[in-house]
Amino acid sequence: MKSPGNSEQVELNRSLGLWSALSLVIGTIIGVGIFVRQAAVINEAGSAKAALLAWLAGGLLTLAAGLTIAEIASQNPSTGGLYAYMEQIYNQFWGFLSGWMQIIVYGPAMIAALGSYLAVLVGDFFNTAPIWHLPIALGSVCLVGILNMFPNRYGGAFAIITTICKLVPVAALIIFGLFFGRADAFSSSIQGLQTTAGGFGVAMLATLFAFDGWILVANLGGEIKNPRKMLPRAITLGILTVMGIYLLVSYGVLKSIGAQKVHDLGTAAIPYIAQKDFGQIGGKILSIGIIISIIGCMNGKIMTFPRIMYAMAKQDQLPWSKKLAYLNRKTRTPIFSIIAVIVIAGLMIVLTNPDRISELCIFTIYCFYVMAFVGLFLLRRRNPNQPRVFSVPLFPLTPLLAIAGSLFVIGSEILSDPIGVIVSLSIVAVGCPVYYFKVMRKHHN
Structure with a gap:
């Protein structure tokens, strides 16, 4: 094995095609949200029709965001995604902060939260004692991490x-709801909630969180074949596919048992439908589907977040940059960056509540989203005559819609969790002295 100092001789393997990229978009979006957020959306919307409209609105806002980023990605298909875009549009400081937040807190917290939830589901499936939850969570994160130390085609194949596999139980829910459901999926409402529900806006906010993760495939810009064309296609087709799936699942659930029953059952609504339609074996099949869904989502995140760390380390912006920028000569993967993200995620599983930490970062990630969306206008003004492989349709309406949706999330977070917003900003602020000592001092010297 060559020393880390020779890592510049090895390049990332540009071997991922459209199907791998598309599977990563779908796989990183569809985790557990579609299975557990049905009741939350209906409770806030107050009626079946309003709930379906909330899922549609959330999908359209996400699509607007995806189309906006797709144009930026077609011009700068670099490894690092949002980090690379922020650096290109603004400067190295803003790029660093967006990357810092993603690799130190947001990404590892999301991976850790998925591992913790997976451990509970696996424990319930095999009736194991709660004492096994911690080793199962840590083991699952480590195993998926090891998979991603092999050439990226293995992670891409695993994503496909x-x-x-995760679409099998989803398809079953849709088919049985559409063809065998007897409830009124459009006009049913929840008694007593119409006046107390948080409203359509809060319901839409719940769906936006279920759509999050679409941008992560952009972190693999240096490993996707013909990324200027493939990235926009993967992002657009992926979001459209997920939007269709979410709408059909929600409609199928409402047609199966109605809005009132979904409200009464809460997060148990979909397991109830599975057992009602398929018997006891249905519940087991659904559990397997959710477990696979979480593993696939975790694979997408472990495959993508270390690429941000690798891209930052290549520019010597992080402590131990030589190690973190190292690519294994045989696998051509950033193994030390993968290990670093796994270690941080593991510490979060053991020491913290990773689900809460990932929630805290929602505010700052959407702040960076807004900056990136505004950046499209800046790029067009700077390079008015530059030929574009992909142009966002309905410009400027589409990026304006993306900005409005992100500002809605930011405003909602400020109103609902001001302490969390302060903590979120503090996490980003910690990156400032790191940037100064690692980047600015290097320039001054």
Whole structure:
């Protein structure tokens, strides 16, 4: 094995095609949200029709965001995604902060939260004692991490397999709801909630969180074949596919048992439908589907977040940059960056509540989203005559819609969790002295 100092001789393997990229978009979006957020959306919307409209509105806002980023990605298909875009549009400081937040807190917290939830589901499936939850969570994160130390085609193939597997229970819910459901999926409402519900806006906010993760495939810009064309296609087709799936699942659930029953059952609504339609074996099949869904989602995140760390380390912006920028000569993967993200995620599983930490970062990630969306206008003004492989349709309406949706999330977070917003900003602020000592001092010297 060569020393880390020779890592510049090895390049990332540009081997991922459209199907791998598309599976990563779908796989990183569809985790557990579609299975557990049905009741939350209906409770806030107050009626079946309003709930379906909330899912549609959330999908359209996400699509607007995806189309906006797709144009930026077509011009700068670099490894690092949002980090690379922020650096290109603004400067190295803003790029660093967006990357810092993603690799130190947001990404590892999301991976850790998925591992913790997976451990509970696996424990319930095999009736194991709660004492096994911690080793199962840590073991699952480590195993998926090891998979991603092999050439990226293995992670890409795994994304395709898990995406297909997770769509089997989703398809069953849709088919049985559409063809065998007897409830009124459009006009049913929840008694007593119409006046107390948080309203359509809060319901839409719940769906936006279920759509999050679409941008992560952009972190693999240096490993996707013909990324200027493939990235926009993968992002657009992926979001459209997920939007269709979410709408059909929600409609199928409402047609199966109605809005009132979904409200009464809460997060148990979909397991109830599975057992009602398929018997006891249905519950087991659904549990397997959710477990596979979580593993696939975790694979997408472990595959993408270390690429941000690798891209930052290549520019010597992080402590131990030589190690973190190292690519294994045989696998051509950033193994030390993968290990670093796994270690941080593991510490979060053991020491913190990773689900809460990932929630805290929602505010700052959407702040960076807004800056990136505004950046499209800046790029067009700077380079008015530059030919574009992909142009966002309905410009400027589409990026304006993306900005409005992100500002809605930011405003909602400020109103609902001001302490969390302060903590979120503090996490980003910690990156400032790191940037100064690692980047600015290097320039001054």
